[in-house]
Amino acid sequence: MDLAAVTATGPRGRVTEDDVRAAHEAAAAAPEPAAAAASAPASPLARKRAEALGVDLAAVTGTGPGGRITKEDVEAAAAGGAAATAPAAAPVAAPAAAREDEVMAVRGMRKVIAERMYASLQETAQLTMDMDVAMDDCVRLRTQLIEEWAGDGVRPSYTDIVMKAAAKALLDHPRMNAQFLGAEINLRGEVHVGMAVALEEGLVVPVLRHVDQLGLKEIAQESSRLAGLAREGKLGLDDMAGGTFTVSTLGMFGVDSFTPILNPPEVGILGVNRLRDDVRWEGERPVRQKAMTLSLTWDHRALDGAPAAQFLASVRDYLEAPFRLLV
Amino acid sequence: MAETTFDVVVVGGGPGGYVAAIRAAQLGLEAAVVEREHLGGICLNWGCIPTKTLLHTADLYREMQDAERYGLTAEASFDIEKVVSRSRAVASQLNSGVKFLLRKHKVQVFDGFARLTGGGGLTVEKDGETVAELGADHIILATGARPRSLPGLEPDGELVWTYKEAMVPTAMPDSLLVIGSGAIGVEFASFYRSLGAEVTVVEVLPRILPVEDEEISAFAREEFEKQGITIHTNATVEALEKGDDSVTATIATEDGTVEATFDRAILAVGVTGNVEGLGLEATAAAVDRGAIVVNEWLETGEPGLYAIGDVAGPPLLAHKAMHEGVICVERIAGLPSARPMERRRIPGCTYCHPQVASAGLTEAAAQEAGYTVRVGRFPLVGNGKAIAVGDTAGMVKTVFDADTDELLGAHMVGPDVTEMIQGFVVAMGLETTEAELMETVFPHPTISEAMHESVLDAYDRVLHV
Numbered sequence: 001m002d003l004a005a006v007t008a009t010g011p012r013g014r015v016t017e018d019d020v021r022a023a024h025e026a027a028a029a030a031p032e033p034a035a036a037a038a039s040a041p042a043s044p045l046a047r048k049r050a051e052a053l054g055v056d057l058a059a060v061t062g063t064g065p066g067g068r069i070t071k072e073d074v075e076a077a078a079a080g081g082a083a084a085t086a087p088a089a090a091p092v093a094a095p096a097a098a099r100e101d102e103v104m105a106v107r108g109m110r111k112v113i114a115e116r117m118y119a120s121l122q123e124t125a126q127l128t129m130d131m132d133v134a135m136d137d138c139v140r141l142r143t144q145l146i147e148e149w150a151g152d153g154v155r156p157s158y159t160d161i162v163m164k165a166a167a168k169a170l171l172d173h174p175r176m177n178a179q180f181l182g183a184e185i186n187l188r189g190e191v192h193v194g195m196a197v198a199l200e201e202g203l204v205v206p207v208l209r210h211v212d213q214l215g216l217k218e219i220a221q222e223s224s225r226l227a228g229l230a231r232e233g234k235l236g237l238d239d240m241a242g243g244t245f246t247v248s249t250l251g252m253f254g255v256d257s258f259t260p261i262l263n264p265p266e267v268g269i270l271g272v273n274r275l276r277d278d279v280r281w282e283g284e285r286p287v288r289q290k291a292m293t294l295s296l297t298w299d300h301r302a303l304d305g306a307p308a309a310q311f312l313a314s315v316r317d318y319l320e321a322p323f324r325l326l327v
Numbered sequence: 328m329a330e331t332t333f334d335v336v337v338v339g340g341g342p343g344g345y346v347a348a349i350r351a352a353q354l355g356l357e358a359a360v361v362e363r364e365h366l367g368g369i370c371l372n373w374g375c376i377p378t379k380t381l382l383h384t385a386d387l388y389r390e391m392q393d394a395e396r397y398g399l400t401a402e403a404s405f406d407i408e409k410v411v412s413r414s415r416a417v418a419s420q421l422n423s424g425v426k427f428l429l430r431k432h433k434v435q436v437f438d439g440f441a442r443l444t445g446g447g448g449l450t451v452e453k454d455g456e457t458v459a460e461l462g463a464d465h466i467i468l469a470t471g472a473r474p475r476s477l478p479g480l481e482p483d484g485e486l487v488w489t490y491k492e493a494m495v496p497t498a499m500p501d502s503l504l505v506i507g508s509g510a511i512g513v514e515f516a517s518f519y520r521s522l523g524a525e526v527t528v529v530e531v532l533p534r535i536l537p538v539e540d541e542e543i544s545a546f547a548r549e550e551f552e553k554q555g556i557t558i559h560t561n562a563t564v565e566a567l568e569k570g571d572d573s574v575t576a577t578i579a580t581e582d583g584t585v586e587a588t589f590d591r592a593i594l595a596v597g598v599t600g601n602v603e604g605l606g607l608e609a610t611a612a613a614v615d616r617g618a619i620v621v622n623e624w625l626e627t628g629e630p631g632l633y634a635i636g637d638v639a640g641p642p643l644l645a646h647k648a649m650h651e652g653v654i655c656v657e658r659i660a661g662l663p664s665a666r667p668m669e670r671r672r673i674p675g676c677t678y679c680h681p682q683v684a685s686a687g688l689t690e691a692a693a694q695e696a697g698y699t700v701r702v703g704r705f706p707l708v709g710n711g712k713a714i715a716v717g718d719t720a721g722m723v724k725t726v727f728d729a730d731t732d733e734l735l736g737a738h739m740v741g742p743d744v745t746e747m748i749q750g751f752v753v754a755m756g757l758e759t760t761e762a763e764l765m766e767t768v769f770p771h772p773t774i775s776e777a778m779h780e781s782v783l784d785a786y787d788r789v790l791h792v
Binding site for chain 2: 011012014043044045046048049052063064065066070071175303304306307
C-alpha cells in the first residue's frame with residue numbers, strides 16, 4: 001500500500017496501523033483507489049519542522065529507513081529553498097500611458113548587484129528584527145566630539161558611532177561575526193565591518209579593517225576616506241573584500257525601519273535608521289527623547305533568534321551608555 | 328603457499344568483527360575472520376560481559392547485607408575465587424557461542440596475527456610462522472584497543488593493574504586506588520567497594536564520569552561518597568612507589584599533595600587503538616591519535632580497506648562497533664538501505680551502583696551547539712516502583728530543543744537505567760517530539776514512569792512532584 005494515500009490520524013499526523021487497515025478496507029470496498037491524502041511517511045519531528053519552515057512534505061525526498069522523511073530532509077529542503085512560488089499579483093487597472101517606457105540594460109554594477117542580492121535571498125535563511133535605542137546620550141556625545149575634533153576636520157556620523165558599538169558587540173557575540181560556509185561556520189577572529197555607500201550607479205560596500213581596534217576618531221576618519229574613494233570611483237577590490245559584518249544606513253532618507261539584505265557568507269547586517277523624537281515615560285510623566293530604530297538582518301542558518309536578539313540588545317546597550325565606546 | 332580468497336576478511340574477532348562477518352555471510356558474501364587470541368574480543372572475554380557478572384554479584388551481596396530492611400535474614404559472605412570463576416565461566420560460555428555462530432554462518436576463522444601485504448593480500452602469522460595467505464576484495468580492520476598507560480604509572484599486572492588483572496583478583500585487596508573515573512574506573516570502584524575494599528578514585532577532570540551530563544555526574548558522585556568511596560577530582564597521581572605488597576601514591580589534589588598507601592592500584596585512563604604491526608604504513612589509510620581515520624561508511628583512505636569499532640576511534644563501545652560492522656558490510660554489499668550511523672544517538676551505559684545511562688546531548692553540549700534547551704527532571708523518590716523496591720537514589724533528565732521540541736538528550740542514574748535507556752534511543756531514532764512521548768502510556772508501576780514524568784516536567788506538566 002502507498003502510505004502517502006493513507007489518511008493519518010496519529011499524533012502530529014502520523015500514519016498508524018489502524019489508518020493503514022482502514023485505508024486498505026476502504027480501497028477494497030471502493031472500485032476506484034481513494035484519492036491520495038498527500039501525507040508522505042515522515043517522522044513526527046519532520047512533520048513539525050515542515051510546518052514551521054513552510055515546507056511541503058510531498059515535495060521532499062525521504063532518506064530515512066524505507067524512504068521515510070527525516071528532520072534533516074525537511075531542513076535540507078528548506079535550505080535548498082526550491083523556488084517558493086510567489087502569490088499572483090492582483091490585476092490593477094492600467095493607467096493611460098503618459099510617456100514612453102525606458103529600457104535599461106542590466107549590466108555592469110547593476111548586474112552584479114542584481115545577482116548578489118537575488119542569490120543572497122535565495123540561498124540564505126535571512127530575516128530581520130528591529131530594536132529601539134534611546135539616543136539622547138549619543139546625540140550629546142556626538143555634539144561634543146564634533147566640537148572637540150573640529151580643528152582636525154573630523155566629524156563623526158551616527159553610522160560611525162553605531163559601527164563602533166557594533167564592533168564591540170561583535171566581540172561579545174562571536175556567532176554574529178561569522179561566515180556561514182555550508183558544512184561549517186567560521187567564527188572570524190577579526191572584525192572587519194563593511195559600510196554600505198550609496199552611489200548614483202548603485203551600492204558599494206567598502207570595508208573598515210579591525211574596527212574593534214580603532215577608536216571612534218579613527219573610524220570617522222577611515223569611513224570618510226573610504227566614502228570619498230567610493231564617490232570618486234577609486235575603490236580597489238581589496239577595499240571591498242573580507243568583511244565579517246556590514247552596517248547599512250538609510251536614516252538620512254528618513255527611513256524608520258527596513259530589511260537590509262545579507263552580504264553572504266556574512267551572517268549579519270545592521271540597518272541604521274533615522275533619529276526621531278520619541279516619548280519615554282518616567283512614572284506617569286511623558287518625557288521627550290531622541291530615539292533610533294536598529295534593523296538587524298541575520299542568517300537563521302548560522303544562529304537563532306535568541307542569540308541574534310542578544311547581539312542587537314548589546315549594540316543598543318553600548319549606544320545607550322556611549323561612554324563605553326570611548327574606553 | 329596458495330592464497331585463499333574471500334569477498335571479505337575481517338581482522339579481529341571482537342564484537343565489531345564477528346558481527347561484520349555474520350552480516351557479510353547473511354548477505355551472501357564469503358567471509359573470514361582472523362583472530363589472534365579470543366573470539367568475542369575484549370568485550371566478551373575481558374570487558375563488558377565478565378565485569379557485568381562481577382557487578383551482579385556485587386549487587387546481590389549488597390542486597391544481602393541489606394536483607395533486614397526487607398524483613399529477611401541472611402548471612403552475607405563471599406569467596407572471591409568462586410566469584411571470579413563464575414565470571415570466567417560466563418565469558419567462556421559466550422566465547423563458545425561466538426564460535427558456534429561463525430560456524431553456523433560458514434565464516435572461516437584463522438587463528439593468528441594478520442598483516443596487510445598490499446593489493447588486498449594478508450598473511451596470517453602464528454608463533455612467528457606464516458600459517459595462511461589470504462586475499463580479499465574488502466578487508467575490515469576490527470583490531471580493537473588496549474589500555475592506555477601513563478608515564479610512571481605503567482601497569483605491572485601485580486600491584487598496578489589494568490582492567491584485565493582487576494577482573495581476576497586472587498585475593499581481595501583491603502584498599503584500592505582507581506586512577507580514572509570513566510566507565511571502567513567507576514565500575515571497578517563500585518565492585519570493590521561493594522565487596523568491602525576501601526576505594527579511592529582519582530580523576531584529572533573536574534568531575535567523575537566526565538562524558539555524562541554534569542547533574543548526573545554530581546548525583547552519582549554523591550551516592551558513591553555515601554557508600555564510602557573517596558573521590559578526588561581535579562587531581563593527578565604524580566608518582567606510584569611500589570612496595571612488597573602495596574603501592575604508595577603521591578596524589579596532587581586541589582587542597583595540596585597527599586601520600587597514601589594502597590594494596591593495589593587500577594589504571595583506567597582510557598584506551599588506545601591497536602594500529603601497530605598491521606602493515607598500515609604501506610597503505611593510504613591514515614592514523615590519528617591512535618585511531619584509524621574513516622569516513623561515515625567506515626572507509627579508510629585505502630580503497631577496499633575499512634576500519635570499525637575501537638580502532639576506528641571513539642566512542643569505544645561494543646554496540647557502536649557491532650553497528651559499524653553491519654553498516655560497513657551492507658555498504659560493501661551495495662545494500663540500498665544501508666545508512667550511516669547517527670553517532671549522537673549511540674547510548675552509553677555504566678553498571679556501577681547506582682547505574683548511569685545516557686544518549687544524545689548533555690544540557691551543556693546542547694547549549695554549546697547553539698540550542699535553546701528545555702530541560703525536564705524527575706527524581707526517583709517520586710516513583711512508586713522505586714520506593715517499593717527500596718532503591719530511590721536516581722533521577723531522569725531530558726533535554727529538548729525549545730525551538731523544535733526535538734529530544735536532544737536523555738540522562739539517567741538509578742536502578743536498571745541501563746535497561747531503560749533504549750526507550751529514549753528508540754524515540755530519538757524515530758524522531759519523536761515531546762508530543763508522542765507524552766501521549767505514550769508507560770506501564771505502572773515501573774521505574775520507567777520516571778522517563779515519562781521527566782518529559783512532562785520539561786513541558787511543565789509533571790504529575791508526581
